[in-house]
Amino acid sequence: RPLREVLFFPVPMTCLEPLLSPGQKCSCRLSHTDSALTRLLFRLLGAQRSLDLCLFTFSCPVLARAVLSLHQRGVRVRVVTDSDYMAASGSQMGDLRSAGIPVRHSQSSGYMHHKFAVIDKAILITGSLNWTIQATQTNRENILITDESVFVKAFLKEFEKLWNEYDPA
Amino acid sequence: RPLREVLFFPVPMTCLEPLLSPGQKCSCRLSHTDSALTRLLFRLLGAQRSLDLCLFTFSCPVLARAVLSLHQRGVRVRVVTDSDYMAASGSQMGDLRSAGIPVRHSQSSGYMHHKFAVIDKAILITGSLNWTIQATQTNRENILITDESVFVKAFLKEFEKLWNEYDPA
Ligand SMILES: [Zn+2]
Ligand SMILES: [Zn+2]
Numbered sequence: 001r002p003l004r005e006v007l008f009f010p011v012p013m014t015c016l017e018p019l020l021s022p023g024q025k026c027s028c029r030l031s032h033t034d035s036a037l038t039r040l041l042f043r044l045l046g047a048q049r050s051l052d053l054c055l056f057t058f059s060c061p062v063l064a065r066a067v068l069s070l071h072q073r074g075v076r077v078r079v080v081t082d083s084d085y086m087a088a089s090g091s092q093m094g095d096l097r098s099a100g101i102p103v104r105h106s107q108s109s110g111y112m113h114h115k116f117a118v119i120d121k122a123i124l125i126t127g128s129l130n131w132t133i134q135a136t137q138t139n140r141e142n143i144l145i146t147d148e149s150v151f152v153k154a155f156l157k158e159f160e161k162l163w164n165e166y167d168p169a
Numbered sequence: 170r171p172l173r174e175v176l177f178f179p180v181p182m183t184c185l186e187p188l189l190s191p192g193q194k195c196s197c198r199l200s201h202t203d204s205a206l207t208r209l210l211f212r213l214l215g216a217q218r219s220l221d222l223c224l225f226t227f228s229c230p231v232l233a234r235a236v237l238s239l240h241q242r243g244v245r246v247r248v249v250t251d252s253d254y255m256a257a258s259g260s261q262m263g264d265l266r267s268a269g270i271p272v273r274h275s276q277s278s279g280y281m282h283h284k285f286a287v288i289d290k291a292i293l294i295t296g297s298l299n300w301t302i303q304a305t306q307t308n309r310e311n312i313l314i315t316d317e318s319v320f321v322k323a324f325l326k327e328f329e330k331l332w333n334e335y336d337p338a
Contacts, residue, residue, distance in 0.1 A: 004319040006319070006323035006324070008323075008327055010279060106309070110303070110309065111307070111308040111309070113309055113310050114309055114311055116297075127296075128225070128282050128284055128285075128297065134279070135282065138279035138280070139282040140280070140282055140331065141282050141283065142295065144313070146320075148317070150173040151173065154177075155175070155311070158177055
């Protein structure tokens with residue numbers, strides 16, 4: 001069955017522990033309902049082999065925690081980001097690098113303004129949403145999730161192009 | 170045949186006159202080759218009945234000219250935008266309004282950060298690209314164009330929701 005999902009933001013803050021720590025019951029006071037953010041997390045955490053991230057900004061702690069947990073269970077994570085924003089306040093790039101995830105950044109003028117992810121070379125997540133708390137909780141944003149091969153292949157090709165272009169070696 | 174198109178930016182500046190003034194030969198010194206921007210313009214100019222624009226920022230003069238020409242030939246154009254950016258330097262929103270195109274803006278805190286367009290209620294254009302010269306000529310950006318009904322319907326619904334929510338009346 002083809003995967004065609006659209007998520008809109010903002011969403012109210014909800015508890016994400018049941019997704020991040022499966023099997024554990026959570027009794028905190030936050031709402032435990034489904035939201036666009038739980039849907040996004042669910043898709044990310046479904047990665048089995050690889051996660052290619054191409055993100056203008058990445059400061060949302062819960063999304064970083066999900067990416068780190070993928071890395072820890074052996075999923076090959078690669079990150080491309082914008083040079084100006086990778087050192088911005090709250091950026092998760094330092095933590096990702098410290099954990100051993102390779103992060104490459106833009107080398108030229110102009111923003112690396114993409115906000116997409118490709119899971120297992122098979123599922124594309126793309127849209128207007130920067131991976132920040134402000135974007136998920138405050139802004140009007142969209143994300144589209146699809147396994148349509150025309151789209152997946154085009155974005156994978158763009159990822160590999162930037163990955164090679166931003167090789168510091 | 171299903172429409173599945175992906176465009177990547179930046180693109181070098183090329184002449185867009187042949188698209189904007191069909192039938193006229195242009196002999197200017199710019200390149201007259203195809204690019205992601207000519208593809209985007211081509212899709213926009215194909216609108217027959219309606220164009221719903223939901224744009225965080227809109228300052229690119231050539232895209233504004235295309236939208237104005239659609240309005241002038243009777244296409245129903247509606248615009249939703251962000252309140253903070255509509256008065257920014259170079260914004261085309263004043264010109265669109267002066268021409269009689271209805272423009273509504275966000276009313277609450279948080280950015281109206283979408284960057285999508287729906288043509289004739291049938292074709293969705295969405296991605297990371299803000300409609301600015303910097304974005305098209307300098308940034309790494311993507312646009313996805315599709316007539317997949319799941320996607321088109323979801324974004325149309327979001328447009329109508331914001332259109333009603335931002336009604337100043
Ligand atoms: Zn909880
Ligand atoms: Zn010319």
